[in-house]
Amino acid sequence: MAFAEIGGTVLHYELLGDPEADRTIVFANSLGTDFRIWLPVFDELDDDIAILLYDKRGHGLSGLGKQPSSIEDHAQDVIDLCALVGVDKAVFCGLSVGGLIAQGIWKLKPELVEAIILCDTAAKIGTAEMWNTRIAAIEANGIASLSTQVLERWFTPNFFKEREIDLEGYRQMLERQPVAGYNGVCAAIRDADFTASTATIKVPALVVVGDQDGSTPPDLVRATADLIPGAAFEIIKGCGHIPCVEQPEALARLISRFLSRLGD
Numbered sequence: 431m432a433f434a435e436i437g438g439t440v441l442h443y444e445l446l447g448d449p450e451a452d453r454t455i456v457f458a459n460s461l462g463t464d465f466r467i468w469l470p471v472f473d474e475l476d477d478d479i480a481i482l483l484y485d486k487r488g489h490g491l492s493g494l495g496k497q498p499s500s501i502e503d504h505a506q507d508v509i510d511l512c513a514l515v516g517v518d519k520a521v522f523c524g525l526s527v528g529g530l531i532a533q534g535i536w537k538l539k540p541e542l543v544e545a546i547i548l549c550d551t552a553a554k555i556g557t558a559e560m561w562n563t564r565i566a567a568i569e570a571n572g573i574a575s576l577s578t579q580v581l582e583r584w585f586t587p588n589f590f591k592e593r594e595i596d597l598e599g600y601r602q603m604l605e606r607q608p609v610a611g612y613n614g615v616c617a618a619i620r621d622a623d624f625t626a627s628t629a630t631i632k633v634p635a636l637v638v639v640g641d642q643d644g645s646t647p648p649d650l651v652r653a654t655a656d657l658i659p660g661a662a663f664e665i666i667k668g669c670g671h672i673p674c675v676e677q678p679e680a681l682a683r684l685i686s687r688f689l690s691r692l693g694d
């Protein structure tokens with residue numbers, strides 16, 4: 431466990447893998463989760479890479495910081511964290527809002543980006559009305575009042591049936607995020623639109639989505655892949671919104687194949 435003061439708050443992060451490796455992957459997680467969602471993928475990846483995981487402000491063990499913060503603020507946190515730990519180029523892999531943050535890093539500091547992996551995300555997610563309705567409901571009744579609906583978008587019916595105990599664990603993760611942090615990130619997603627800057631991505635890109643993603647469905651994610659010249663687009667079968675939890679082997683296979691094509 432490591433902590434650093436970044437952007438006026440304390441961020442929780444972890445460096446895993448080979449610290450001497452030539453390549454680093456920085457993972458950014460989704461709304462209502464902390465960085466532990468990436469651990470099942472980490473377990474499946476080769477040993478010869480360094481991994482930087484972190485909890486965005488307002489989530490996990492990180493401080494709340496200024497709320498709401500914009501996606502650009504979150505992206506700047508990652509840029510500053512990379513500088514702090516000595517990473518001057520990395521593959522950025524983001525899930526959902528983490529994918530918006532990865533797109534924000536490209537917009538703010540493209541020279542930091544060796545390649546980009548966008549999981550279950552888009553250049554613009556949802557409408558202002560949808561996010562304002564969610565923010566108001568959570569303000570009034572708390573995250574637990576919506577958690578079953580959220581989990582039904584995150585995971586397939588099969589996951590509900592076969593992995594009841596894990597499901598309960600992810601419910602706890604979701605419900606324990608601070609309301610101000612969760613709603614701050616909802617507002618940041620509401621206000622983000624990276625359509626123009628994402629169309630300028632010139633590094634290798636892999637875009638992945640679960641076939642049963644209820645939050646960012648395949649057609650939405652495919653439209654973002656279509657913005658990026660040469661991007662590979664992959665659909666993971668039997669998977670909802672969180673492939674790093676529901677199908678970590680399949681996601682790790684796609685990531686490993688993508689990395690192997692980048693060369694050394």
Ligand SMILES: O=C(O)CCC(=O)CC(=O)O
Binds near residue numbers: 461528580619645
């Ligand atoms: O998962 C995210 O980061 C944002 C997309 C979303 O709305 C997830 C959910 O359905 O709660």
